[in-house]
Amino acid sequence: MASEFQITISQQQGRVPVTVFHIEGDVIDVNSYEQLEAQARTAFEAGARNLLLDMTKVKYISSAGLRALHAIFVMLRADTPSESDETMKKGLMDGSFKSPHLKLLNPSPAVLETLRVMGFDMFLEVHRNLKDAIASF
Amino acid sequence: MQTSYLLHITAELKNLNQIRNFVETSATALGFELDVIPNVQLAVDEVATNVMLHGYRGQGGTLEIEIERVGGDLIVRLRDEAAPFDPTTVPAPNLTLPLANRPIGGLGVYLVRRAMDQVYHRVTSTGGNELTLVKHGAGEKK
Numbered sequence: 516m517a518s519e520f521q522i523t524i525s526q527q528q529g530r531v532p533v534t535v536f537h538i539e540g541d542v543i544d545v546n547s548y549e550q551l552e553a554q555a556r557t558a559f560e561a562g563a564r565n566l567l568l569d570m571t572k573v574k575y576i577s578s579a580g581l582r583a584l585h586a587i588f589v590m591l592r593a594d595t596p597s598e599s600d601e602t603m604k605k606g607l608m609d610g611s612f613k614s615p616h617l618k619l620l621n622p623s624p625a626v627l628e629t630l631r632v633m634g635f636d637m638f639l640e641v642h643r644n645l646k647d648a649i650a651s652f
Numbered sequence: 653m654q655t656s657y658l659l660h661i662t663a664e665l666k667n668l669n670q671i672r673n674f675v676e677t678s679a680t681a682l683g684f685e686l687d688v689i690p691n692v693q694l695a696v697d698e699v700a701t702n703v704m705l706h707g708y709r710g711q712g713g714t715l716e717i718e719i720e721r722v723g724g725d726l727i728v729r730l731r732d733e734a735a736p737f738d739p740t741t742v743p744a745p746n747l748t749l750p751l752a753n754r755p756i757g758g759l760g761v762y763l764v765r766r767a768m769d770q771v772y773h774r775v776t777s778t779g780g781n782e783l784t785l786v787k788h789g790a791g792e793k794k
Binding site for chain 1: 665669672687690691694705759
């Protein structure tokens with residue numbers, strides 16, 4: 516049986532408030548991606564602007580999960596007029612752009628490989644421990 | 653010694669977990685390394701999901717998954733009775749486009765191609781699809 520998908524949320528404080536989604540479910544797939552997106556949207560509407568996804572327990576992520584990550588990335592950008600599309604495009608091309616608002620904690624090698632194959636490592640920072648992750652925002 | 657495993661299942665989203673478990677159990681029993689199994693699970697998940705959502709349009713239908721070892725290769729065959737659709741003809745997504753401008757879709761098929769070494773499609777004698785996924789020399793447990 517798959518572990519049931521649910522997200523435990525904690526609020527952390529670094530230089531800025533950071534909302535952490537501890538994902539309790541071993542896959543982010545077509546059956547769980549909507550829940551991830553919905554909870555991110557709820558947090559955003561409640562004022563969250565910096566989101567760390569704790570992927571420690573996630574064994575793998577399918578294309579549906581990647582679409583959720585992309586949607587969350589786009590949503591968190593909507594409120595930041597100072598980060599223009601041009602700046603992002605240039606940064607993506609030269610490898611200097613990483614989302615300042617959406618980051619990942621401890622993805623497994625399999626998840627990291629999927630992210631890398633689809634180019635998501637180009638715009639998402641990965642951290643190995645919570646303290647460093649919070650401090651990076 | 654068993655060299656192939658077969659699963660008959662209804663193509664419904666709620667069965668994806670069972671399908672993934674089948675891949676893990678079969679591949680392990682066939683002596684493949686645990687590090688390649690997530691890639692194979694991912695590919696099978698993507699194909700099965702597409703059969704469910706696009707092939708059968710959410711109405712369900714039969715899905716047969718065969719996992720076989722031939723020499724050092726892991727071969728997965730997925731067979732359905734949906735209308736013929738060749739995913740190998742789906743163009744690769746343009747990953748250089750700014751994210752906001754990338755069209756949605758095509759990611760799943762691309763992932764399958766990246767996760768596996770070869771992907772073949774053919775129309776079966778009953779007018780359905782058979783998709784063959786091959787992983788070469790997937791690190792063997794000695």
